[in-house]
Amino acid sequence: MESIQIKTDMIQLDQLLKLGSILQSGGEIRFLLEEKRIFVNGILCEAKRKKIHVGDVVEIKGVGTYTVTRA
Incomplete structure (x- = not known):
């Protein structure tokens, strides 16, 4: 499991994936949402602007699992 560090208490999912170099653009x-491959804290996510907080775990099936930490 990798970690992605953020400087704020919250970040949108699409921004987090760009910050972590998982996606090149928001x-x-x-495509990942349509294929139902993104889970936040074990729950299927269907919103690209879902608010992600420090301590959350984002899993992308076939890509990896990421913990959000404070920078």
């Missing part, structure tokens, strides 16, 4: 998240 628009790419649409």
